[in-house]
Amino acid sequence: MSIKDLLRRDPRLSVLRDSLGGEHTPVFYSSLADNVSAVHDPITGAVFLSPALAQQPQEWRQALLARELGRATAPKRSRRWRLGVTAFLLCVILDVVLMQVPLAMMPMLLDAGVATVCFWLAIWQFRDLYARNTIQQTEQHASAWARDRVENYDELIAQATARQSIARYLRPAR
16 A cells, blocks of 8 residues: 555545535545545545545535535534643643652652553543534534535435445455
């Protein structure tokens, strides 16, 4: 797998994204999305489409891209992911640095307490992201957003999903 396979821009993909109303969301063809056809990365805000999707009908690409752009516009999703990642990184930094470097002004117990609070803040944020109602709200928002922009969205997604499921079983073993 080369770097070129990981991220590839396509001008037609950018035009498709702009026609759907997601002008500020970066979109790429990427082998990172091979198993699911399309995926939204909530930390960077980018949308990745499988390179195999480039050979599929324009309507399917439009429907899958619209769904992922809908996820990208879900309220608070990216902000929560960023807060969780920031809290987790702060926890790691505090654990590694503060526990290894003795500071005369700060007792060791306070170092451990601050690191523990940051760790549980990160856990709380990620747990909240995976709560059932949050996932359902994100999916409902993404589907409603895509239905507003793509005609016959539900039929196209059903066709693309069925074909993707069949293709998984027909792939030769590696």
